[in-house]
Amino acid sequence: MLKIFNSATKKKEKFQVKKNKCMNLYVCGVTVYDLCHVGHARTFIFFDIVVRYFKFLDYKVFYVRNITDIDDKIIQCAKKFKQSIKKYSTRMIKEMKKDLNSLNLLLPTKEPLITEYIFEIIFMIQKLLNKKIAYISENGDVLFKISKFKDYGKFSQCFSNLFNKNFLQKIPVFFQKKNIDFVLWKLQKKKKNEKEIFWNSPWGLGRPGWHIECSAINYKFFPDGADIHGGGIDLLFPHHENERAQSISFQKNSCAYFWVHVGMIIFNNSKMSKSLKNIVTIRYLRKYYTVDVLKYYLLSTHYRRPLNFLEKNLISSKNIMNRIYSVLNLYNFSKVSFKIIFIEQKKFINLFMKALENDFNTPKACSILYKLSKYIKSLYGKNFFLEKYLVFTLLYLGNFLGIFLKFSFKKSLNIFQNCLDSKYYIKNLLKLRNKYRKNKQWDLADDIREKLYKLKIFINDSKFDSEYFF
Numbered sequence: 001m002l003k004i005f006n007s008a009t010k011k012k013e014k015f016q017v018k019k020n021k022c023m024n025l026y027v028c029g030v031t032v033y034d035l036c037h038v039g040h041a042r043t044f045i046f047f048d049i050v051v052r053y054f055k056f057l058d059y060k061v062f063y064v065r066n067i068t069d070i071d072d073k074i075i076q077c078a079k080k081f082k083q084s085i086k087k088y089s090t091r092m093i094k095e096m097k098k099d100l101n102s103l104n105l106l107l108p109t110k111e112p113l114i115t116e117y118i119f120e121i122i123f124m125i126q127k128l129l130n131k132k133i134a135y136i137s138e139n140g141d142v143l144f145k146i147s148k149f150k151d152y153g154k155f156s157q158c159f160s161n162l163f164n165k166n167f168l169q170k171i172p173v174f175f176q177k178k179n180i181d182f183v184l185w186k187l188q189k190k191k192k193n194e195k196e197i198f199w200n201s202p203w204g205l206g207r208p209g210w211h212i213e214c215s216a217i218n219y220k221f222f223p224d225g226a227d228i229h230g231g232g233i234d235l236l237f238p239h240h241e242n243e244r245a246q247s248i249s250f251q252k253n254s255c256a257y258f259w260v261h262v263g264m265i266i267f268n269n270s271k272m273s274k275s276l277k278n279i280v281t282i283r284y285l286r287k288y289y290t291v292d293v294l295k296y297y298l299l300s301t302h303y304r305r306p307l308n309f310l311e312k313n314l315i316s317s318k319n320i321m322n323r324i325y326s327v328l329n330l331y332n333f334s335k336v337s338f339k340i341i342f343i344e345q346k347k348f349i350n351l352f353m354k355a356l357e358n359d360f361n362t363p364k365a366c367s368i369l370y371k372l373s374k375y376i377k378s379l380y381g382k383n384f385f386l387e388k389y390l391v392f393t394l395l396y397l398g399n400f401l402g403i404f405l406k407f408s409f410k411k412s413l414n415i416f417q418n419c420l421d422s423k424y425y426i427k428n429l430l431k432l433r434n435k436y437r438k439n440k441q442w443d444l445a446d447d448i449r450e451k452l453y454k455l456k457i458f459i460n461d462s463k464f465d466s467e468y469f470f
Contacts, residue, residue: 002357004228005304007236007259008155012359015258017227023054024062024222026256028214028231028239029111031068032092033077036099037279038298038309039272043232043262045295046303046360048105048402050228050260053356055106056400064221065108066214067093069115070197070207085197099282104291104405112217114208118199120216121208124250125184125201133249140187142203144211146180149245155259156237182242183209211242218247219254229256233264233304234271263306272309280309292403293318299362299401324373328391328407330380346447348372348390352397362401369398426452430459437461 002015017023027047030040044065054061068074069089078088093113114121125142128134133148146152188198188205198205208216218226231240240259247255265272272278285294297317301307348368355364372394379387398404429448436445449459 003359004258004260005359006257007240007261008257010157013258015227017059018224021059022062023059023228024226025050025064025228025230026214026218026222026226027063027065027108027229028235029065029067030096031071031073032089032096033071033073034092035281035283036096037272037281038285039232039234039265040100041103041282041285041294042265042298042303042307043230044100044105045103045298045402046262046362047230048103049299049356049360049362049400050230051106052400052402053360061109062221063106063108064110064112064217064226066217067096067111067113068210068213069093069113071210075196099286102282102286102291103295104402106402110221112220114213114217115197117213117217117220118208120220121212122185122199122201124216124219124246125208125212127250128184128246131249133246134184136203137181139189140204141183141206142185142187143181144184144242144246144249146182146245149249152245153241155244156241158237158241182211182238184212184246185209211239212246214239214243215247215250215254218243218256219250222256223251223254225254226256228258228260230260230262233261236261262303263301266306266308285314289314289318290321293321295401295403296321296366300366302363303360320370324370324394327373327376328394328404348393349397352400356400365397365401369394369401372397433459 003012004015005012025047027044030036047063047065051061051063070085074089074092075085078085081088083091125134128144129136129142132145134142134144137143185201185203185206185208187203188196188207196207198207218229229240240261244255244259267278267280270276270278272280289297293314294317297314298307300313300317352365352368355361355368358364372390376387376390376394379390395404395407398407429452433445433448436442436448452459
């Protein structure tokens with residue numbers, strides 16, 4: 001039973017999808033004004049595991065991760081580099097994809113650009129205006145009226161956390177503003193020699209505010225709300241607070257029930273931030289560390305906790321990964337079927353899955369992988385059969401976390417053409433099954449029968465023994 005901490009209720013809850021065997025996920029993506037950093041890596045690596053987890057359980061996953069390609073920061077950077085906004089954002093999208101692809105992440109089902117959904121954004125704003133939840137300000141901008149949404153602040157608990165030193169510093173600044181209503185549509189301000197991108201709307205030329213983007217795209221793909229809405233904890237306020245307010249105001253059931261947030265990265269006792277110039281880019285890390293080392297390091301701290309970025313901890317993760325590699329590199333996987341998951345090692349699989357079911361406890365899952373690798377090494381030269389299949393289990397579980405992918409099994413329709421020694425494998429499974437039958441461990445014996453049946457191997461049981469045929 002999967003339980004996830006829900007940011008909306010502030011407690012761990014049993015997770016259920018709205019549609020059987022279908023999981024819809026929306027994750028706030030990158031604003032492409034600079035290179036991706038380790039904070040992006042941590043967030044998207046975690047949600048990659050969420051996707052892999054559900055796919056391994058045979059769910060159909062629809063994963064949407066937006067790209068913000070129009071924003072004040074993008075405009076400023078485009079001016080700095082003396083490029084058009086379109087040319088600059090297009091270049092940075094390519095750089096973003098290059099960085100994220102280097103992490104061996106599964107691709108989203110959809111990766112919509114904000115500039116391609118202006119119609120949907122205008123439609124949502126107009127409906128909020130019709131409901132008198134939004135209004136046109138004196139300077140022509142369209143604003144969301146916070147006082148019209150009575151639950152504003154409850155989601156992020158920004159009021160109760162206002163004087164908490166550990167809460168995001170931007171919140172007290174936010175409430176010092178004279179007008180805390182937020183922008184849905186920015187009207188074009190006439191300035192000489194300023195080339196910007198604007199779109200026609202019922203309220204004049206302008207462009208969307210930041211928060212309305214995700215609400216409109218979310219509604220486009222998930223009109224009844226996504227199963228999970230995710231992002232970094234820095235988005236909790238004001239982005240997700242505002243997004244939730246406008247989505248519920250637009251249509252009550254258009255918002256996700258489960259909200260999942262990944263903790264921030266701390267660098268030199270400060271939040272990692274481009275404004276503080278303490279950013280570590282993905283590109284820099286991949287220059288010195290393999291993707292498996294980086295993933296193992298980021299996953300060794302629970303996703304909801306802040307991660308104190310230290311080079312010595314990365315080196316420690318590198319050493320652990322080298323020890324695991326020393327086990328994996330002993331084997332040739334070119335002829336092994338992906339489908340072979342060995343019955344004897346249920347305890348490792350069960351421990352691993354229970355860790356993921358407990359709010360995706362990746363630190364526990366990582367420790368199980370390391371313990372399993374050490375156990376395999378202790379068997380070297382003593383029990384080849386058990387040793388070999390434990391390695392397959394290690395790879396299988398590692399793939400849940402998106403690591404050991406370079407050792408992935410080669411799929412084949414004919415398992416007996418790919419096995420190193422298929423008859424030896426069957427013989428030993430039958431030997432093991434007879435042992436279970438003798439000890440009246442009927443569940444374990446039935447598990448092996450079912451496994452062989454899926455491989456189109458049929459068993460005839462006698463009183464004392466079993467035989468098989470194809």
